[in-house]
Amino acid sequence: MHTLREGRLKTDMTTSVHRTQSSRQTPAPVLLAFALMIIWLVLPLVPIVVWSFAKRWFFPDLVPGEWSLQAWQYLFSPVSGLGKAISASLAIAIPVTLLSCCIGIPAGRALACYNFRGKRAVQLLVLAPVLVPGIAVITGLHGIMLNLELNNQLAGVIVAHLIPALPYMILVMASTFARFDTEFEAQARTLGANTFQVFTRVTLPAILPGIVIGALFTFLVSWSQYILTLIVGGGRVVTLPLLLFNFVSAGRNDVAGALGVIFILPGLIILIAVARFISGRSGIAELPSRL
Template sequence: MTGRGTVRRGVLSVAAAMAVLPLVPLLVWSISGQWRYPGLVPQQWSDRGLRLLTDPGSQVVQGLTTSAVIAVTVAVLACCIGLPAGRAIGVYRFRGRTLVRFLLLAPVIVPGLAVTLGIQVFFVRYGLSDTVTGVVLVHLLPTVPYAAVLLGAAFANLDLDYERQARMLGAGPIRTLLFVTVPLLRSALITAALFTFLISWSEYVLTLLIGGGQVRTLPLLLFAAIGSSDTTAAAALGLLVVGLPLLLVAVSARLLSTAAPTTIGLGRL
């Protein structure tokens, strides 16, 4: 048992090191004032990149807030939509079920740029272009399929007898959902929320097309810094863009390790 624990800790340590190692060059770049080839270390050091993150004029704080609000909203909405969709494809057997699954995955199969160019006209017509609401709605296109498939796989392996027992004991549909179904799907919901958050958090093309440059998220600021060849600013923004997802992955891994074991395999899906 001790040997297994040591091996497990060793594997986790190596995995953590591999995840953090690519961030080391970004950290060095973010505190460098001048770094010319072929120098192995910067010729000058500067805190300009780190000051950029808190400078009101750089719009980084605003971009961070906007990205977080959009990603959290998208994760919640995607899971709310994916929950009934996942139940439909994971529990019930009906004619056209394969077609429904295909339609759910269609936004992922079709290139996002082509889909966005097609629906941009409707967003402009209904006043959703250049707004946070429009960006949230367009981010649902690539996120809802993942949430539906993950939750559908969880529903396919869910023992529905727990729900039947709750209903027989007098619990209504809402209480059964909140106090029986959702706790049983905790691991799948955490995973779906994490995936959808990360997809929305890192989205660039959809945000640029629908947001029109008016909705400024961290990826937009990052690509602007890269385009201006400001490596110090790009490195500092890159650390910020990557840092929060890494923290969320670590927290989610902790939550999943303490949760009751739940199968999220494909099962009967």
């Protein structure tokens, strides 16, 4: 707040209080999302961790009847295919996230900042994959992937994951840009910044929290796909959910728990690593003083 006030005074006295406040509000929903994500990620971890070391844990016992390493021993044996599954999951989720950024940032800006013909239709199309469950389109998608000869390989699975992942990126970016005032870019340009400088010093810092959240969503959507991966990957691309869901549906809470711990880790690590970007301490607030 302190920085903000100084900065506003230093740069442009005409910037309305209303406008600046609306920029300052950006972290509020971000913080809420952050808090929700923390609860969502951390709370289920407790019983999952306990289950991964449990054997004969029946109601109403508060602690397992026996402690055991059998779940972890199975996972770290070559039979489980865990190592390969982790690399496959990463080799899919990271490209999906990067591609989503490349498509989602400009698309989000277009939806938020510009009016064009057919905008409503585009918005609906963007939302469609979220509204229509993936399982409903899987047969058709499988056919398309077969025709494109993209089935049974990482590339095909990456393309397939983009379908459910992209809407999250686009929607988050659209709402980020809706709260971004393009006048800031104009001001920077007036002060002599070139296009590259405008992007890196004005636009990017302002939308960074949105990008981070969108990327996290995208990563997690890709990270947790089951049926898309199985069908498009044809059993050649085995990711963590393919291993995990087998044991969840079989009621093996110990193995599922151990896999669950591994499954949740990347999301948690990324969240901690990027926490400072979405904590509200950076972004538009620091902009003016830097300029």
